[in-house]
Amino acid sequence: MKEGVKLNNLEKLFECIKKIAKRNPEKILLPNTFFIFGSVKYDESKCIACLTCYENCPLGAYDVERKFDLSMIKKIDLSKTYWKRAIIYQLIMEIAVKDLEGYVEVPEGLPGYGSVKHNEDLCISCRKCVDLCPTGALSFECEFDMKKIWR
Amino acid sequence: MKYALFLGCVIPAKLLNYEISTRNVFKELGVELEYMNDFICCGFPFESISEETWLRMAAYNLAIASRYNLDIVSMCNGCVNSLIHAKKVLEEDSKKKEEINNFLKENFNIELSNIPNVKHVIHVLYNDIGKEKIREKVKNELKDFRFAVHVGCHIVRPSTYMNFDNPIEPEKLDELVEILGAESVRYTTKYLCCGNYARGINDKVSIELLKRKMEELKNIGVDGLITICPACYLQYEMGQLEIRMKEKISYDIPVIHYTQILGLALGISPKELGFDLNKIKPKKILEKFK
Amino acid sequence: MKKENEELRIGFFQCHCGKNIGGVVNVKEVVEYAKKLPNVVVAEENMFLCSDPGRNQIKEAIKKYKLNRVVTSHCTPTLHQETFRTVLKESGLNPFFHENVNTREHVSWVHYDDPKKATDKAKVLVAGGIYRVLKHKPIETIRVKVKKSVLVLGGGPAGIQAALDLGKAGYKVYLVDKMPHLGGNMARLGKVFPTDDCPICILGKKFHEIRTTKEIEVITYAELKEISGFVGNYKVKLIKKPRYVDENKCIGCLSCVNVCPVRVPKEWDEGLTYRPAIYINYPAQFPRVPVRDEKSCINCGACKRVCPTGAINFEQKPEEIELEVGAIIVATGYEEWKPKELEEYGYGRYKNVITQLELARMLDPEGPTHGKPWRPSDARFDKRTRKLIIDGKPPKRYVFIQCVGSRDERYFSYCSKICCMYSLKHAKMILTDVDPNAEIYMCFMDVRAAGKYYEEYYRDIQKLGLRIIRGKVSEIRENPDKSLTVIVEDTLLGKKIQLNADLVVLASALRPRKDARELADKLRITLSGDGFFKELHPKVGPVDTVTAGIFIAGAASGPKDIPDSVASGSAAAARAMALLGKGEIEITLNKAEVNEELCIGCGICQKMCPYGAIKVYETYKGRKAKVSEIECQGCGACAGACPTGAVMRRNYELDQIFAQIEGIIKAAKELFKDEPIVICFACKQCAYAASEAAGTSRLKYPPNVFVIRIPCSGTIDPAYILKAFKEGADVVYVGGCEPGSCAYVDGNLKAEKRVKFVKNILDKIGLGSERLEIFWIPAPEAKKFAEVAKMMVERARKLGPNPLRVKEMKIPMKITR
């Protein structure tokens, strides 16, 4: 998490909303051009852990998960994934003696395997990660969860 | 061939067998010897403790010798070493030579201009007469004899001025023994110093050096130990007697001057070679030549 | 060139190498076996394939059978791969349509006692080669224009020599020094061994040559800021620090120096003497232009007032200089270590314990006392006259201590090489010029006077009366009169000795410059374990570095004396000329390549590349990686990491390696039925070289180890390993260089991580991580290679066959426990 980032304005805004709004846990749909509010959706099966989002997030809202989900391989449609990734997944499936389950630890400093974790509390919905994500594992949904304000 | 004989100290007093055998051998080989008179000690004993005394004494002898206009020959390794060294020093250092000359002139009214050559008996035999000529003159081949050879240190070292043979493992005396038909035995302690010079300073070393050689020679069995140096000869002969007396160990290795066996080979009688003066009798030899 | 759907026609050629291969391997059998392999049109043998008749045989076969792929089986590719690539080139084929099978170092030389198995192994390797060559693609060469100019960093003897050699050959040279003048450490030495001439006289001549060589541009008081570009076309930015004196206007009268009222310790004299705020270091310095030390200046303006030409300008600002050069020579030299950490000698605590460099300054005939040494405890600075006052007797007894910090595992494990000689030189200077009755004790462990005229020099000094004591000083104590008591064991006498000394002089280690790491990072070159710049090869590439076009000279790559420094300066200059002489360089694109169709612009390859040769750019098709083929060194670290398979290392592409694995294992399953199959991926820099060495020294290991050559262990792709297991390999291992010695910076560490990851997967999927291993096998360690091979075969036997292979095996493998 990046230190020293203070979101005074955003907090003030939340305070204002709290004051005027009824306590309503519903989601609000927003227009596509609207920033600040909105949420990032993460699809682990598409992620190649290139860490572009982690490195480029201005607020440090991403954490690296050095774990590779084996069971994911079964779920992925190999014909639609990337060429070499498909080869590797295929090979793993072929040589596996046991059922593909559980997580495999990824050594530190090895990009390409594993996943990231998005911390919604820190996110300011700048969409930089979504724009930079090369695989489409991150997508942006133009809806705002009002719960966030009361959390 | 004629030489001025520098007798030295020990030989005229103690090693008459060496002197007489050399005289007779040289006569046989047609070498004339003229006894040098008015000589003194060559200075060798003082070389190590007073360079100046040594040099003056050696120079005195050289100056006396130069009167004879002959090359000097000596039977003693020490004398030869001392005189050759002095000759070298004086020839290389003209200032020193002048100084010494002044001293000699002042005190003894003699002068050194042409320094005579200094030779050992073995130099004369090996270089001047030559192996071939000796070989020709051999009348009695010394077949079946096994001799151990001990050359001595000072005839070959320091090689910077002695310049005669291989300084570490000399071999010319072996050659001279072998042309007489005898065998020169190769043995481990062949190049070991006789130890004479440790006498009076470190007797233990002297005796030990002697014993090592004698033990080996006793084991391999030889008819005699051949030397060309009075110091080595005395060390081996007297040393054996001393050990026999003190420690009751007898090696009974006859010590023989090279000129003595050379004389035998040339057909000179043992009597004329002074064999009766050898304190450890070379029985095998004497029996054969009786 | 390959046309679409062109029929692939392979020619196979087996060499006998006299009796080397033919004496063990049944060549006829191998040739017959090759004939049955797919697409093989012709299989032939030759006694000496590399000879003229051998090469002609290949050429004729290419013509006769219209071959478009060639596989040759002979010695290691290191030796003759280029030979046969040239044969293909001469026959009009792309040289990369060739594959080399190593049946000498890997077969006949190591399995000489088992001709049957050796022949089988040869067949397996040939199968791998033939399957692989089917997937080969052409690789082109390109020509790049280069700048005929060279940047020389460092103006010591090595840098000066390099600059002069290049300048006189007509190359534009920028000779840069971070000091305000040229000369380096050499200018501080007073006299230099073994000829005992004064360095200033030698340097003076060199400075004159530099002045008269138009091609050389001297830039002093400047440092490297940044560098970009690639071999032949580097763009360099320098920062020229302000010296506050206009170099063009200054006439070197030194009026300013004489008038300055400030005195501060003089760095050039190691703080033993004092200098003004505007100063020169030594009278003969080049350029003879003073420099103003802004920090100590009190801004009184006296210098400005006396300057006859108005050269002094307090307003000068740092200046940035941009240069374009074809090559760079790094000759930044060394520093003397200040042995403060070495408590037992009290340097820094006891005033009269000094280093040899400090003594050199005292003994410099141009120094403050014209070469008369003094005890620092007797010196004081007189504020009124602003002069150094030395009251006390000159030192009489000196103790020199050798190997201070050098050959010391706590500090610098290497030998500093020149300390013995300079200590001897200083002893000689004292005994001849200062005081013939001085008592100088030199406490040493070995005197290493290896060099032309050096032993003679050593003898000369011994004759002068230098007392040498074999033993390392263990303790120094200061007495009330500031003299010192030195305690040393004379190891030759076996006695402890106590010496009294007026001055203790430490022959302190030479260390790399403090900024070496920073400079290395900027230049993208590597440091060796001792912190000096690392040469490409200690024997056959002593002035080259891992980055093409950057050379090292002088003590920057390790302690060197002046003759060696000058020689290495010339060597570096010659290497630069060889590179730039033709005005253009030819580059074979046997490097990384990006398939834009597959690239998603994730940037992983960019992170992997140690050379910054691959970068992601915004294009109209989106974000795509692009390889700068000139900067790329071909390690393949990017290819191994690319998640999509877009980046490939040419000639080591995924399908090529896959084909080789398939070929080897298919054949091995047939020929090594009851034996484990072990696949080794060997980095060609180390593990493969070790396998060659194992062959050369005839070290036996089991024949069922099959080596696949890769450019760097960093090329290893998880897919390679998984593929090998898929095909039926029982054990797989990777051979890389020792950490810190990778030719491509850290490819081995990248490989280690990938291997660890795959091991984790193997554990999870039930195959077991013991089946995969990574080893560090340095090139000279033939024995280790053989031992690892033996060990892995043993392990394979213990673990039993790969589950995928069990079904195919009629008889189960022997399991030894």
Next chain:
Amino acid sequence: MEVNVLDIKEEVKKLNALLCYQCGTCTGTCPVARIDTRFNPRRILNELKIKGIEEVLKMEEIWYCIECFLCMEKCPQNVKITEIFFKLYEEAIRRGIKKPQKYVGLFKAIYSTGISTGAYGGRGEPLSGMILKKRETMGLPKPKISQDAAKKIIESTGLNKLLG
């Protein structure tokens, strides 16, 4: 132990004493050192270099050399080891540090008779009447020795004062 440093004499320097690099060839080849480990020429040279001549002159071991010149012949640095010992002897006697019995015996014989008949341990018979008689019977001439010359020479260098 405080080291007493004195100038190494110029003569010793000339004999390359300072060039010794302590290889140990001399000690290895020395026949005395084989038997008596107290005698170690290498060590003596080292002490000479480090401590100076004064200390070395006091050492009893220096007198053990038997002057065989083997070490000098084999020395790789051309150190004139045996001759260095000679210089040490000369100096020790000159300074009156030691009066070695061996040399005293030799000196006495030469001083009084002009020759030394005592090469064997310093105890020899003089050229006595008995020997002269024997020589005569063997037909050997009587050696003519100028006794005074030896005396004169010894007195000229003052050796008689040192050893007498």
